[in-house]
Amino acid sequence: MNHVASKNLNLTLKIWRQAGPKQPGGLKTYQVRGISTDMSFLEMLDVLNEQLIASGEEPVAFDHDCREGICGTCGVVINGQAHGPDSGTTTCQLHMRRFHDGDTIVIEPWLAKAFPIVRDLIVDRSAFDRIIQAGGFVSVNTGNAPEANTTLVPHHVQQDAMNAAACIGCGACVASCKNASAMLFVSAKVSHLASLPQGQAERSKRVLNMVATMDAEHFGNCTNTGECEAACPAKIKLSNIAQLNREYMKAALLSKE
């Protein structure tokens, strides 16, 4: 229970380096020494980058911002696992105590057709924004809102909505899926809004448009392997995908729009 005293690790890193979207890429090997087990994974990469700058080599580009597991900016594949070995944990919240002295760690970017590589470990996830643009909202202009307590939302409904709304938009679900499907991400937003009274008016239109955009953005099909749920740092449940499928069927059958 109590914190185990920190140790220092020497590690071999194999990191994907790629100068730009159209340039060739490949794994490059680096050694880092004296990595404290109290460091976060990104702090370990900071150490490497300082080392590279000192030796005159370009630092490794990786996306990050909050370093608290909430902004969804970070995300790399660590030894084949999106966001690394810990469940419910983003790359920035993974700590080096999870590794052992002498380990080799392979670090790669999200690999998916819909997420083109920008540089090194950074990818372009703007397809997610376009999916939300297709309908991941409630159409209510500022100033139009009724008094907040007019519509009651039972506690359990709010909890379900909150659990789905917790998605941080990181893209690990896509990266971990052999089909590069975005179903978990899309289902999280569809379920969040479908479960609340405020989301009802556009319920059918929303799911149809979001799914159409998802397909147009070259995300793959879902074959229910469940890898996405295992990789998701926000613990978005696979049951959301089942709900998405139901919502979609219902909308496709009944929609008059």
Place this chain on the structure above:
Amino acid sequence: MVTVADTPLDGRCPDGNIASRWDQRKRDLKLVAPNNKRKYTVIVVGTGLAGGSAAASLAELGYNVLSFCIQDSPRRAHSIAAQGGINAAKNYQNDGDSVWRLFYDTVKGGEWRARESNVYRLATLSTSIIDQCVAQGVPFAREYGGTLTNRSFGGAQVSRTFYCGGQTGQQLLLGAYQAMMRQVSGGGIKLFTRREMLDLVVVDGIARGIVTRDLVTGKYETFVSDAVVLCTGGYGNAYYLSTMAKTCNVTAAWRCHKRGAYFANPCFTQIHPTCIPVSGDHQSKLTLMSESLRNDGRVWVPKTKGDTRSPDQIPEDERDYYLERRYPSYGNLAPRDVSSRAAKERCDAGFGVGPSGMSVYLDFSKAIKEDGESVIREKYGNLFHMYERITDENPYKVPMRIYPAVHYTMGGLWVDYNLQSNLPGLYVLGEANFSDHGANRLGASALMQGLADGYFVIPYTVGDHIATRKVKPISADRPEFHEALEAAKSRTAAILNVKGTHSTEHFHRALGKIMWDHVGMARNEKGLLHAIEQIKTLREQFWHDVKVIGSGETLNQNLEHAGRVADFLEFAELLARDALYRDESCGGHFREEHQTEEGECERNDADFSYVSAWEYQGIGTESILHKEPLTFVDAPFGVRSYK
């Protein structure tokens, strides 16, 4: 010697009854006709709560909005990390809250250093924010019957904080982001992600556009507009270690300052009492443990100096619950500045715990015993989980260890009541402005302010600028645009050309240490003078010795960071000078020379009841001080006691 401008600065507040000032201002503001709005372009820089809500609301009105952010998606702005909640004077609890009480708590919390009129408007608008967010589908916590529920935050004796677990900022930002995305698909907003604003373009004295660098291609661009709305957040990263996201910066605000916008109260910085302590030299940022935890957590240290027993071995009567002892009526919910100093006092006196002795306990055992672990888990589950991941300790079993850290900046660009800076056409919203929190912000009030500014103030005031000044279309071929573009380019080139021996990180950490040691929780004249000299020296070293690898024509995060650190090195001096000039203690600004026997702030209303707004005169030349006098009629000066 500081030069003080002769004419006092005017916040241009309406007069009359405080409760009807905003209505009166809305009556007086000129309008732009609905079908004329699309002829006007408004640049909104930043997509946090302030920028996101502003961009969406302005586009809904019909303006042509250009929206910029550093991140790859607007949804990742720093606001996403806010945990605890958002205040609103709904009085759903029937516990005595009202618009007036929220107003009064905020003025008192800020130690009478904010503008009364602004704060009253903020309190009034707070209730509409909750309505708006609920309508967007923000899943605020609910009672079993389905009504909205509340928690308490520091500095208040009523329960008025609305929340979504420990992810309130995330849910509010996603609400604003989704409203933005709706406008993007409708064509009202053009989105420019991974673009950093590097300069403001001023034409004939009016803000008319910006210069940006595309962070992927390195390309510089200029954008023309009829108004510029700056929502670029706070400058806490001047201290290197803070709870702010890594890309938070002062660059956009600082470049506007260099173009003539006054910078107000930079020394009003907030150190948050409940953060995870520093664990080693590798530390790259600090993590907040939300103030909401103090609803159920009790803060204590051992009564004996240097007591190394594990916390469960220390009996109840050998524990010093120092906040409950010193501030019996607010207890663990004493405001942030007060709680932070109290923690520092105990640790400096040798009572701190943990390996370095620089932390105190935040203990949930009583709440877990009384309410059960599941209740605590539902309220704070994600925070406990985060704590355990970082520290490797389970807070359901062992008390958390916490220590204060830089968290928020009350200072920012000066704005009038309309949120317009002294540069016409430049509006500043959210944490980037200075307006509503005085010398100390109360918990759960930043989210409220950002959204009030963006949803409910700027949609009214920006039109007035366009209509009264009759702004005319201009082209980006004007020399002012070329000049600003070249200035931005040459600054980046200069950084790349230094080719020194130390990394940007090295300089940023060194600056942070100076700031934390001398311009942090406790400040004094000698330390501040020393800090100013050290900052100057470090700045010179930076320009002779920084080593940035790579080119300006590709994605180069190291170069981006270097540009921001270069600006922090200029800005930090102003922050320290402001702290030196303000020879009183108030809120987050604690001058050791001015304290009571019990170590509380000694404010000096006779000499310092004003906003300090600094006018840039060049690097190495002292800025001119403009004073905006503050008067308090509806919340008259009082003693800020939480005892």
